[in-house]
Amino acid sequence: MLNFRLNTNRVEQDAISQETSLLTLYPLKTDHPRPFILVLPGGGYQHLAKHEGEPVAQWLNSLGIHAGVLDYQVGDFNVSSLLNDVEEALKWIREAPKAWNVISDKVGMIGFSAGGHLASIFSTTRAEKPNLLLLGYPVITFQEPHSHKGSRLHFLGDDPSQTELDSFSSEAQVDSHTPPTFIWTTANDASVPVENSLLFASALSNQGIPFELHIFEEGRHGLGLAKEHPHCQQWLSLAVNWLRERQYVKGEEDLMRQQLFIAGDSTAAIKGAGEKPMTGWGEYLQSYFRTSIQIQNRAINGRSTKSFITDGRLDAIRKDFQPGDYLFIQFGHNDEKKEDPLRYTDPETEYRHNLIQYIDAARQLGGTPVLLTSVSRRRFNADGELDPFAVGAYPEVMRQVAEETHTPLLDIFPASQALYRSLGEEESKKLFMHLPAKTHPNYPNGVTDDTHFSDEGARQIAKLVVQALKQNIASSLSNLQQLL
Numbered sequence: 001m002l003n004f005r006l007n008t009n010r011v012e013q014d015a016i017s018q019e020t021s022l023l024t025l026y027p028l029k030t031d032h033p034r035p036f037i038l039v040l041p042g043g044g045y046q047h048l049a050k051h052e053g054e055p056v057a058q059w060l061n062s063l064g065i066h067a068g069v070l071d072y073q074v075g076d077f078n079v080s081s082l083l084n085d086v087e088e089a090l091k092w093i094r095e096a097p098k099a100w101n102v103i104s105d106k107v108g109m110i111g112f113s114a115g116g117h118l119a120s121i122f123s124t125t126r127a128e129k130p131n132l133l134l135l136g137y138p139v140i141t142f143q144e145p146h147s148h149k150g151s152r153l154h155f156l157g158d159d160p161s162q163t164e165l166d167s168f169s170s171e172a173q174v175d176s177h178t179p180p181t182f183i184w185t186t187a188n189d190a191s192v193p194v195e196n197s198l199l200f201a202s203a204l205s206n207q208g209i210p211f212e213l214h215i216f217e218e219g220r221h222g223l224g225l226a227k228e229h230p231h232c233q234q235w236l237s238l239a240v241n242w243l244r245e246r247q248y249v250k251g252e253e254d255l256m257r258q259q260l261f262i263a264g265d266s267t268a269a270i271k272g273a274g275e276k277p278m279t280g281w282g283e284y285l286q287s288y289f290r291t292s293i294q295i296q297n298r299a300i301n302g303r304s305t306k307s308f309i310t311d312g313r314l315d316a317i318r319k320d321f322q323p324g325d326y327l328f329i330q331f332g333h334n335d336e337k338k339e340d341p342l343r344y345t346d347p348e349t350e351y352r353h354n355l356i357q358y359i360d361a362a363r364q365l366g367g368t369p370v371l372l373t374s375v376s377r378r379r380f381n382a383d384g385e386l387d388p389f390a391v392g393a394y395p396e397v398m399r400q401v402a403e404e405t406h407t408p409l410l411d412i413f414p415a416s417q418a419l420y421r422s423l424g425e426e427e428s429k430k431l432f433m434h435l436p437a438k439t440h441p442n443y444p445n446g447v448t449d450d451t452h453f454s455d456e457g458a459r460q461i462a463k464l465v466v467q468a469l470k471q472n473i474a475s476s477l478s479n480l481q482q483l484l
Contacts (some may be wrong), residue, residue, distance in 0.1 A: 002264035015402075023083035023092075026057040026067040027100050031476040033326050033366040035106035035248040036066040036093050038130070040086075042113025042139075043221065045074050045154035051224045052112040052136075060110075061226060063240060064103055064250045068081060068093065072118065079155065079168075086122045090130065103323060103366040106248060110134035112223060114151045117170060120200060124173035132246060133178075134239060137185040137221055140196035141169045148192045166383060173205035180210040182242045184235040208262040212242050228313060241431060247322055259293060260285075260480070261317050264299035264330040267375045267461075274442055278433050279458035280451075281375070281465065288466045295482045296320065304334035305354035314361060323366030326480055329358045330412070332374030332394035333451060347393040355401045368476050371402045372468075373413040375461055378432050378450035380425045386417045408477050410468035412461070419460060431457030 028034055037060050043050035048071055070089055073082050094104045109130035111119030123129050138419025139148045142156065142165045166172055169236040170328050181204055181377040183326035185197040194215060204211040219232040226232040243249045262268050268282035282297040289295065298317055300308070308314060308331070317327065331354075335345045345351040355371065362369035373395040402409035420428040433449035451460060470481060 021073050022071040023089045024069045026061055028061060028066050030101055033101040033103045034064055034066055036102045037110055039067060039069045039106040040111035041121050042115045044150040045114050047074055055225055065248055083122055087126055090128050098446030106130040106131055111138060112136040114139050117151060120170035120370055121168055124170055124178050130179055135179040135183045136188055137192055138196060139192050140171050140200045143169050143215035146195040159355035162274050171199040171203040174207050174209050180308045182212045182239055184214040186216045189221045193220035199298050214238055215266045258324055259296050260296050260326040261296045262299045262328045265303050265333050266301040268299035268330060269301050270297050278452050279453050279455045281458045284459050288484055290483050302334060305331045305343060305351055307343045319363055320394045321365045321367055325367040327362040327367055327369045329369060330372035332391045335394055336392040338444055347397045351394060352397055352401055359405050359407050370408045371398050373398050376413050378420055378428055383458040386421060408472055408474035410465060412464060415464045415468060416461060431460060
């Protein structure tokens with residue numbers, strides 16, 4: 001049976017029944033989804049080593065990682081029940097990411113000593129596996145002469161069969177589905193021989209599983225964070241580097257890699273030399289931000305929410321997206337082109353569905369999606385008023401999706417219309433591509449375009465985007481606002 005407890009200063013560390021596993025949560029206070037690592041302390045399956053539980057969870061929190069400590073069944077327990085408890089904990093963590101901001105495909109596990117055995121045997125025998133594995137001086141094998149007798153005794157009893165010894169020796173269960181693994185131990189561990197780690201590393205190597213193994217020359221068993229052993233304490237920085245490579249760690253030194261992606265159409269896109277002076281508003285966004293955030297303008301001419309996806313451009317963003325990044329989403333102009341089935345989307349059905357795909361993509365990768373209603377076309381009616389449907393029903397549908405999905409919204413459509421209105425019908429032409437013939441080599445016949453912006457128009461729309469961002473009260477945008 002598995003119970004849950006949220007760690008607070010007010011919670012007593014109550015006694016745990018041997019028949020009960022207890023998951024104590026150590027969540028970060030963050031508006032951004034973050035990875036999670038489940039901690040399994042050691043103790044030879046007879047007791048639980050407290051120094052390998054909460055202190056490890058707090059260390060993980062310091063790295064920007066949600067943590068939980070599983071005080072699993074010890075003493076007289078049923079093996080299947082124990083493994084089921086671990087599985088239930090892992091499933092619960094993955095299935096509740098929206099409630100407390102966990103990245104469901106970045107859920108790791110760390111185990112020490114017998115907890116390392118539990119983590120490794122679970123990760124090699126169960127379908128519900130962690131995404132990565134960290135093992136400290138782990139018990140791996142139940143085979144002589146390298147077995148830790150106490151762990152084997154309490155796990156399998158006095159007289160285990162050879163089948164049981166084989167089935168619960170983790171090195172024999174490694175296959176191609178075993179997660180990437182980090183292992184550390186000491187060469188002179190007098191309780192759990194170093195061969196345990198060597199056997200597991202060899203099995204990982206044979207299966208082509210990525211792993212990192214560190215063996216320190218000297219150090220007693222059960223060091224935990226090894227704060228009293230400076231040499232072995234190096235395992236912490238080694239593990240941090242390994243976790244950083246897998247995008248679990250995002251500290252101050254990683255802020256330079258924080259990114260803001262723009263998914264959109266030609267109104268935001270970067271323009272080539274042959275298109276100038278036409279300019280996308282996204283070209284001026286970087287100038288408003290500190291150098292600690294990089295604008296990745298992936299907007300592209302002529303794309304709708306539909307064609308941007310079918311062209312593989314959302315997938316390309318996914319490949320480069322990191323936890324903590326932002327995704328600005330602005331479409332509509334090409335979605336309303338009914339004459340083109342490759343781009344047209346019905347605003348109430350396919351457009352709505354596509355927007356949710358973009359939102360989910362950012363959230364699943366631990367980032368923040370931001371919806372921006374379409375920039376208005378410059379379309380004045382006969383009475384001198386701006387057309388409220390200059391981009392059809394798409395801005396209104398986006399507002400509805402933002403509300404339904406609790407996604408931050410920058411309402412650029414009315415802001416851009418207010419800008420055009422303030423300038424008037426004639427002066428607002430300067431914001432757009434209105435060029436007489438023979439005034440620019442790229443447009444020898446001239447151009448009259450009330451959708452695409454001049455350099456000045458792009459500057460003004462970028463300014464509107466930043467103003468809307470500053471005024472937005474969504475807590476998930478507070479970190480981004482501080483970077484302006």
